[in-house]
Amino acid sequence: MAPGATIGILGGGQLGRMLALAAAELGLRTHVFCPEQDSPAFDVCRRVTQSSYDNEAALDLFARDADAITFEFENVPSSAVAFLRARRPVLPDERALDMAQDRLKEKEFLRALGIDVAPFHRINRLADIAPALAEIGLPAVLKTRLYGYDGKGQYVLHDAGEAEAAWTAVGETASVLEAFVPFSREISIIAARGQDGGFAAYDPPENQHRGQILRRSLAPAPISQALADQARDIGRQVAEAIDYVGVLAVELFVTEENGKSRLIANEIAPRVHNSGHWTLDACAVSQFEQHIRAVAGWPLGPTARHSDAVMDNLIGDDIDRWPQLVAAADTRLHLYGKTQTRAGRKMGHATRLAPLGSFGANRPVPETAA
Amino acid sequence: MAPGATIGILGGGQLGRMLALAAAELGLRTHVFCPEQDSPAFDVCRRVTQSSYDNEAALDLFARDADAITFEFENVPSSAVAFLRARRPVLPDERALDMAQDRLKEKEFLRALGIDVAPFHRINRLADIAPALAEIGLPAVLKTRLYGYDGKGQYVLHDAGEAEAAWTAVGETASVLEAFVPFSREISIIAARGQDGGFAAYDPPENQHRGQILRRSLAPAPISQALADQARDIGRQVAEAIDYVGVLAVELFVTEENGKSRLIANEIAPRVHNSGHWTLDACAVSQFEQHIRAVAGWPLGPTARHSDAVMDNLIGDDIDRWPQLVAAADTRLHLYGKTQTRAGRKMGHATRLAPLGSFGANRPVPETAA
Numbered sequence: 122m123a124p125g126a127t128i129g130i131l132g133g134g135q136l137g138r139m140l141a142l143a144a145a146e147l148g149l150r151t152h153v154f155c156p157e158q159d160s161p162a163f164d165v166c167r168r169v170t171q172s173s174y175d176n177e178a179a180l181d182l183f184a185r186d187a188d189a190i191t192f193e194f195e196n197v198p199s200s201a202v203a204f205l206r207a208r209r210p211v212l213p214d215e216r217a218l219d220m221a222q223d224r225l226k227e228k229e230f231l232r233a234l235g236i237d238v239a240p241f242h243r244i245n246r247l248a249d250i251a252p253a254l255a256e257i258g259l260p261a262v263l264k265t266r267l268y269g270y271d272g273k274g275q276y277v278l279h280d281a282g283e284a285e286a287a288w289t290a291v292g293e294t295a296s297v298l299e300a301f302v303p304f305s306r307e308i309s310i311i312a313a314r315g316q317d318g319g320f321a322a323y324d325p326p327e328n329q330h331r332g333q334i335l336r337r338s339l340a341p342a343p344i345s346q347a348l349a350d351q352a353r354d355i356g357r358q359v360a361e362a363i364d365y366v367g368v369l370a371v372e373l374f375v376t377e378e379n380g381k382s383r384l385i386a387n388e389i390a391p392r393v394h395n396s397g398h399w400t401l402d403a404c405a406v407s408q409f410e411q412h413i414r415a416v417a418g419w420p421l422g423p424t425a426r427h428s429d430a431v432m433d434n435l436i437g438d439d440i441d442r443w444p445q446l447v448a449a450a451d452t453r454l455h456l457y458g459k460t461q462t463r464a465g466r467k468m469g470h471a472t473r474l475a476p477l478g479s480f481g482a483n484r485p486v487p488e489t490a491a
Numbered sequence: 492m493a494p495g496a497t498i499g500i501l502g503g504g505q506l507g508r509m510l511a512l513a514a515a516e517l518g519l520r521t522h523v524f525c526p527e528q529d530s531p532a533f534d535v536c537r538r539v540t541q542s543s544y545d546n547e548a549a550l551d552l553f554a555r556d557a558d559a560i561t562f563e564f565e566n567v568p569s570s571a572v573a574f575l576r577a578r579r580p581v582l583p584d585e586r587a588l589d590m591a592q593d594r595l596k597e598k599e600f601l602r603a604l605g606i607d608v609a610p611f612h613r614i615n616r617l618a619d620i621a622p623a624l625a626e627i628g629l630p631a632v633l634k635t636r637l638y639g640y641d642g643k644g645q646y647v648l649h650d651a652g653e654a655e656a657a658w659t660a661v662g663e664t665a666s667v668l669e670a671f672v673p674f675s676r677e678i679s680i681i682a683a684r685g686q687d688g689g690f691a692a693y694d695p696p697e698n699q700h701r702g703q704i705l706r707r708s709l710a711p712a713p714i715s716q717a718l719a720d721q722a723r724d725i726g727r728q729v730a731e732a733i734d735y736v737g738v739l740a741v742e743l744f745v746t747e748e749n750g751k752s753r754l755i756a757n758e759i760a761p762r763v764h765n766s767g768h769w770t771l772d773a774c775a776v777s778q779f780e781q782h783i784r785a786v787a788g789w790p791l792g793p794t795a796r797h798s799d800a801v802m803d804n805l806i807g808d809d810i811d812r813w814p815q816l817v818a819a820a821d822t823r824l825h826l827y828g829k830t831q832t833r834a835g836r837k838m839g840h841a842t843r844l845a846p847l848g849s850f851g852a853n854r855p856v857p858e859t860a861a
Binding site: 123124125138141142145146147148149150151163164165166167226292402405406419420422423427440443447448451453454455456457458460468474479 | 493495508511512515516517518519520521533534535536537551555569774775784789790793797798810813817818820821823824825826827828830839844
């Protein structure tokens with residue numbers, strides 16, 4: 122793809138917006154397809170289609186305008202992707218989407234690669250929960266197979282008597298029961314693979330959640346180089362197994378057993394990821410530019426950090442702190458242009474930078490900035 | 492101005508485009524007004540008005556949509572600016588535009604501040620040239636007072652017999668005759684002033700021109716700290732004298748006399764400047780973000796470099812080298828989305844980064860990257 126070509130983006134949220142901004146820096150045009158009015162990405166792209174994903178006439182026009190198509194979230198209806206794929210390259214391709222849309226397939230895929238996952242069990246009906254719990258133990262987490270994100274469609278069971286409540290909570294739908302992992306911390310690997318098979322990964326950040334929403338990523342995670350290398354290898358294994366093109370994230374639990382750290386894969390996101398937002402400010406090439414390079418068939422860029430970074434999500438009313446954040450010399454503010462503030466809504470993020478070596482293994486985690 | 496507000500931008504070229512991208516990162520919307528179809532900035536802003544600058548109905552709608560208005564070039568017709576100013580804040584204001592649009596006023600303004608300029612003479616008619624040359628000496632440069640940029644409207648005289656050729660070349664219009672400055676190098680100061688009077692400046696780059704178009708900026712310029720401080724002071728004097736808001740550039744000649752370096756001011760650009768493009772990649776806050784912060788009434792950000800930088804303009808066919816440039820790990824590519832390549836047209840730029848201390852005083856200038 123040459124400069125001036127158009128990348129179609131399915132989804133117009135903040136991830137689509139940051140992808141569009143990265144494409145523009147490289148002289149590429151974007152066309153954003155999204156059902157919601159006033160989508161954040163609409164403000165920064167050349168063309169907009171506001172339509173539902175089942176409108177084939179709109180999808181057809183969108184495909185005609187784009188040289189290649191990508192997406193900002195894995196829950197794009199597969200019928201829309203199939204329709205588009207018949208007309209234009211969609212990257213990453215169906216193998217990534219099929220796997221990431223279904224939590225059961227995802228776990229089986231990881232296990233088949235020899236990557237550690239928490240013990241899990243397929244749940245098709247309420248009656249499946251009790252025997253699965255007997256095998257897996259407590260606590261355990263019931264998660265819907267489809268359409269889960271930010272902890273939605275999940276229920277943590279601390280007692281076998283909660284089976285019915287859990288089943289109701291996930292909407293009485295095909296699910297997976299997973300053993301609860303007693304982790305010491307959560308990290309992620311943000312990796313990229315190009316059309317030429319080139320692979321690159323950023324240093325894994327530590328991720329801190331509250332109410333099952335990411336609040337903070339700390340780059341680099343305070344872990345050993347050996348563990349960071351292992352995380353990177355997991356990213357590579359996943360990407361190569363499905364001939365992946367673009368950026369993907371693998372969320373990982375770090376557990377401690379007999380004084381030894383171990384990684385357990387939790388989830389794969391076949392897209393740019395919230396825990397990689399700090400790359401915008403701490404690296405020469407961000408995860409967004411990296412994804413655009415891969416989709417465009419261009420070589421991947423460097424992933425080295427020039428700074429350590431703490432990224433804090435601005436969720437709901439956190440946005441009201443923008444005047445302090447924009448005034449802080451060590452902090453870079455990113456706002457998504459969302460007009461309505463709602464509780465739990467990601468309104469922006471702020472990344473505090475510090476010289477290399479400020480964080481990382483055996484260093485204290487800095488105070489909260491946001 | 493709060494996030495979600497709209498900044499109107501007059502002019503839709505690459506400077507307007509990079510301003511719009513910077514505004515978007517901060518959650519601000521942009522509306523670009525530009526007469527030319529397919530303007531580069533149109534691809535990355537929320538709203539577009541494609542209209543001539545004398546269309547008052549279009550200007551009125553533009554003003555109604557914007558919370559504040561700025562511009563990417565100083566040759567916006569002053570009638571349009573006056574019309575808009577009656578409706579919305581236009582920043583920087585008329586003092587900057589009046590001065591920068593007229594090369595004679597600009598020189599007089601600089602001289603009144605005690606800033607060194609080359610000897611100059613007002614030229615109203617052909618007959619004014621001979622006596623002016625007698626006073627100023629040869630070589631000398633005849634420059635139109637209005638609408639000059641990138642060396643357009645200029646003629647270098649090496650011989651008094653060239654007066655008529657020079658007068659024809661500048662279009663037989665009100666001009667200034669300037670002594671040719673025998674400079675050792677050209678530098679610029681990129682400075683910013685906020686609505687709160689805050690002042691910030693980047694380290695001055697050295698600028699290399701070919702055919703009177705900027706080809707390369709090298710940051711930092713290989714000059715002494717004392718000279719850099721002096722350049723910074725010139726930026727501050729200019730900005731404070733006219734209560735300036737936004738980013739401005741002052742182009743400066745460095746001359747050597749009796750082993751002592753001296754700065755001679757050449758030109759003021761009341762806007763973001765080509766010689767500041769390297770700030771996108773070598774600083775946490777670029778000149779574009781800095782300008783948007785000032786126009787929005789937000790505090791200025793830091794101007795420190797985290798890297799040394801060489802910025803090469805991609806002019807005309809230079810754009811054909813994009814595959815090599817995008818593959819170079821130390822180089823950041825910026826393309827402007829222009830669909831037609833023409834000789835002399837700025838199509839993009841590439842910034843090569845190097846660790847701090849790689850360039851600067853007494854270091855060899857690196858090989859050309861582009």
